[in-house]
Amino acid sequence: MMHTYSIVARDPLTGQLGVAVxxxxxxxxxxxxxxxxxxxxxxxxxxxxxxxxxxxLGLMRHGMSAQQALATLLERDEGREVRQVAMVDAxxxxxxxxxxxxxxxxxxxxxxxxxxxxNLMANDSIWPAMKAAYEAASGELVDRLIVALEAAQNAGGDxxxxxxxxxxxxxxxxxxEPWQGCLFDLRVEDHPQPxxxxxxxxxxxxxYRLADQGDELVAAREFDAALAAYARAADLAPEVIELxxxxxxxxxxxGKEVEALAIFREVFSKEPFWSTLVPRLAPLGLLxxxxxxxxxxxxxxxxxxxxxxxxxx
Numbered sequence: 359m360m361h362t363y364s365i366v367a368r369d370p371l372t373g374q375l376g377v378a379v380x381x382x383x384x385x386x387x388x389x390x391x392x393x394x395x396x397x398x399x400x401x402x403x404x405x406x407x408x409x410x411x412x413x414x415l416g417l418m419r420h421g422m423s424a425q426q427a428l429a430t431l432l433e434r435d436e437g438r439e440v441r442q443v444a445m446v447d448a449x450x451x452x453x454x455x456x457x458x459x460x461x462x463x464x465x466x467x468x469x470x471x472x473x474x475x476x477n478l479m480a481n482d483s484i485w486p487a488m489k490a491a492y493e494a495a496s497g498e499l500v501d502r503l504i505v506a507l508e509a510a511q512n513a514g515g516d517x518x519x520x521x522x523x524x525x526x527x528x529x530x531x532x533x534x535e536p537w538q539g540c541l542f543d544l545r546v547e548d549h550p551q552p553x554x555x556x557x558x559x560x561x562x563x564x565x566y567r568l569a570d571q572g573d574e575l576v577a578a579r580e581f582d583a584a585l586a587a588y589a590r591a592a593d594l595a596p597e598v599i600e601l602x603x604x605x606x607x608x609x610x611x612x613g614k615e616v617e618a619l620a621i622f623r624e625v626f627s628k629e630p631f632w633s634t635l636v637p638r639l640a641p642l643g644l645l646x647x648x649x650x651x652x653x654x655x656x657x658x659x660x661x662x663x664x665x666x667x668x669x670x671x
Contacts, residue, residue, distance in 0.1 A: 361461060361478030361518070363510045364390060364401040365488060368450040368471040369499040373530025374541065375399040375446060378503035380523040380553055382516045387524025387545030395539025396532025398424060398447040404460045404477045405440035415536070418447050428453040442466070444473040448530070463517075469493055474506060480514030487513035500527045500542050500560055507553050523552035525560070565595035569604065581612040599629045607644060610655065623658040633659045 362381030368374070377391040377399040392411030393399035398418040402410035410431055417427035424445040432438045432455055439457035442464065446452045450471035456464055464477035467489045474488035491509030495502040503525055511520065523546045529539040544559045546552040568591035575584035588605035595601060603625045610618035626633050636655050640647040645655070 362386060362390060362403045362516065363474070363476035363479065363484055363488065363507070364403060364444065365472060365474045365492060365503055365506045366399045366401050366444045366446045366452070367473075367492070367499065367503060368399075368446050368448070370450060370471055372499065373448070374499045374527055375448065375530075376499050376503050376525065376527035376542075377401050378507055378523075378525040378556075379403070380507050380511065380516070380520065382518035382521045384522060385545065385547045386522040387526075387547070391524050391526045393526045393528045393540075394419065394532075394536045395528040396448055396530060397536075398427075398445055399526070399528070401444045401475065402441070403475070404442035404457065404464070405437065407435060407437065407441060410441070410443045414443075414445050418445070419536075423447055423449070424451045424453040428455060442475050442477050444475050446471065446473065448532075474510075476510065478517055480517045483513045484510045484515065500525060503527070504553065504557055504560065507556075511553055520550065520552050522547050522549070523556045525556060562595050562598070565591045565598065565601060568594065569601055572604065572608065576608055576611075581608065584608055585612070599625055599632070603632050603635075607639065610645060610651075615654075619654065619658055622655050626659045630659055 362379055364379035366377045375393050375398060377393050379386050379390045379401060389406055389408060390401050390403050392415055394415045397415055400411045400414045413431060414427045417430060424447040428445050439459040441457045442460050444454040452468050452473045454466045454468060454473040454475055456466050460477040463479040463482040465485050466473060466475035467485050469489055474485045476484045487509040488506040492502055492506040495505040525542055525544050527542040529541055533539040542563055546555045549555045568587045572584045572587035585608055588608060592601045592605055602621055606618045606621035633656050637652055639645045640652055
């Protein structure tokens with residue numbers, strides 16, 4: 359059983375497709391949400407039949423609309439009256455089914471390019487609250503999907519409470535392989551406040567994407583752009599010390615030694631083990647392969663500001 363509330367949607371501006379879900383069920387993200395770039399998104403729940411996810415995407419991948427795909431799968435399913443399934447395709451067409459034997463409160467609503475659906479809810483205001491919240495929200499698709507989940511919880515949510523949540527957002531462009539083009543694929547398996555934890559993971563995912571961009575820009579020797587990406591990543595996730603470390607590495611690499619040493623000093627004060635990594639980077643070209651330069655960095659362990667500044671001069 360997978361009693362839950364969820365939303366599937368297509369962003370009309372970016373073409374991104376997404377699905378988000380919360381349930382009092384362990385690891386809801388391994389069952390309910392499905393999405394493929396340039397194809398569609400699916401939520402399969404209630405007395406769940408997982409087949410609606412991969413098979414629904416397969417039918418849409420081969421040209422069926424969301425409505426055609428859902429109708430085809432429902433026709434094959436003798437247990438359709440205990441299912442709740444929603445689909446959105448790459449054109450923004452939506453299809454949703456709430457079987458007559460889904461446990462109440464249960465229902466769904468659709469809007470322009472999205473559908474909200476819920477079953478085993480505390481009351482019948484859950485899915486209307488999701489619809490209103492999503493339509494009023496702004497920002498990226500991933501943020502608007504979470505706003506819908508928050509609205510559901512604030513309206514009463516799953517009658518059993520909270521446990522897990524998940525979100526998957528994919529790009530507009532179709533890729534050669536179905537696992538490509540994924541922008542967010544995050545799961546909270548078991549948590550007292552899974553939606554809040556999901557929001558935290560979205561923030562971290564954004565930070566790490568920026569760090570990845572920084573790595574790519576360093577490889578292309580576009581150092582100013584790389585530094586900007588690393589700085590934005592560190593601002594988004596200041597608790598992740600590693601992001602500051604790589605920012606310092608790039609600063610040192612491009613000759614901004616004073617700034618780099620200040621950050622190295624900050625990093626080493628919080629997580630000293632990073633200093634042991636420094637000598638390993640020089641032979642790879644990530645830091646100057648000069649013993650004196652490497653020593654100036656390593657010396658930032660447990661040094662004061664005055665000492666560190668004199669060494670960098």
